[in-house]
Amino acid sequence: xxxxxxxxxxxxxxxxxxxxxxxxxxxxxxxxxxxxxxxxxxxxxxxxxxxxxxxxxxxxxxxxxxxxxxxxxxxxxxxxxxxxxxxxxxxxxxxxxxxxxxxxxxxxxxxxxxxxxxxxxxxxxxxxxxxxxxxxxxxxxxxxxxxxxxxxxxxxxxxxx
Numbered sequence: 001x002x003x004x005x006x007x008x009x010x011x012x013x014x015x016x017x018x019x020x021x022x023x024x025x026x027x028x029x030x031x032x033x034x035x036x037x038x039x040x041x042x043x044x045x046x047x048x049x050x051x052x053x054x055x056x057x058x059x060x061x062x063x064x065x066x067x068x069x070x071x072x073x074x075x076x077x078x079x080x081x082x083x084x085x086x087x088x089x090x091x092x093x094x095x096x097x098x099x100x101x102x103x104x105x106x107x108x109x110x111x112x113x114x115x116x117x118x119x120x121x122x123x124x125x126x127x128x129x130x131x132x133x134x135x136x137x138x139x140x141x142x143x144x145x146x147x148x149x150x151x152x153x154x155x156x157x158x159x160x161x
Contacts, residue, residue, distance in 0.1 A: 031138050032073050032109060037145055037158035045158060047071060053113060059161075069116040069129070079110040083135060087150060103137040110135045111147060 034049040044059035051072070057065035074082050083089040098108055111134045118126035134156070136147035143160035 030073050030075060031140065032111060032145065036161040038161050039156055039158050044161070047073075055113070064122060065120055067113070067115045067118050067126075069114045071114065072112040074110040076105045076108060079108050079135065080105075082110050083150075086133075098137070101137065103139075107137045107139065108135075109138060109145075109147070 033047050033051070035047055037045045037047070038059050039045070042058055042060070044056045044062075046054045046056070048054075051070050053067075053069060053071045054062075055067040056062050080091050080094050083094060084091050094108075095105075098105065112131055113134070114129060114131045115126060116129050117124040133150045134147040135150060136145065136156075138145050145156075145158040145160070147156050147158075148154065149156070
């Protein structure tokens, strides 16, 4: 009897701990915000909870050589609608691609980075703010994010830090 009570107690503690680790953004289905992402080439994208970001040229050096600005995240059907409206991407084509890659609609994202500054050698070298749109998917089982820059189709592969 004592073992059963102890087991139940530990299960409750375990469930509370797991729930407490989830951020507010994650509770709303946004697994990008509030996290840091390191790419295979050593860069790091930090998406802060206040919708600001820094994209560091090197995850080892976070004092210089980075972009800073604000970001916006759209997921699921909102992402599909945005890409359809703004870039003319066919909704059925997007959904078909998700199926081909075994990606659920909830794992599909659009990430817009509004670059306000480019810090190089301690100085802002960006002449004027510029925005870039990325789209792709998050794999929760592997904590990986694959995104594509929409105007160049450059691929970026990130691992959650």
